[in-house]
Amino acid sequence: NAGVTQTPKFQVLKTGQSMTLQCAQDMNHEYMSWYRQDPGMGLRLIHYSVGAGITDQGEVPNGYNVSRSTTEDFPLRLLSAAPSQTSVYFCASSSTGTGNSPLHFGNGTRLTVT
């Protein structure tokens, strides 16, 4: 049982480059989300999805796009990387996305933008 799988684990980009962080879950969870974690700050929600075909913005959506074409996959796209996007990114899923079910996190992607 893989749970939530994120790729890549590490990535270095130059300013202005674009890339996609992949996230897949095999738990048939309706809710998926992307967070970024920066030193001294709590995880901040970037985008989330409550089901295939439905996405919404979180706390810090600027510079990121998402899509949810299937229940399993929720890729995060960086449109034009900036040094401020250097962070650790976590994908998470849960069965309901509410406070009543726990979030299952992927292993994280460590992104550096130079």
Add this chain to the structure above:
Amino acid sequence: RKEVEQDPGPFNVPEGATVAFNCTYSNSASQSFFWYRQDCRKEPKLLMSVYSSGNEDGRFTAQLNRASQYISLLIRDSKLSDSATYLCVVSIRSNDYKLSFGAGTTVTVRA
């Protein structure tokens, strides 16, 4: 003001000791509360939910104080394996998709 604030620590304690720390939240309408554990360079994992009457899970005890708007986590008989960062998570509504995470409290248990 941050929605969720935690003392970053670190709390350095010997094996077998008891350690406790709090997390304050700013929104009095908050409904759901959780503690997550995050090991160094790993993903967060749910440790326990926090219920209004307080709850225990083995050596871990969580309490909620709505009047003062904080939750607490107490770890008894600390083990080396308890060394981690503990994240406080708050949801304003039980059906809310947007959880607020604290920055975490680091606990280091030494032999």
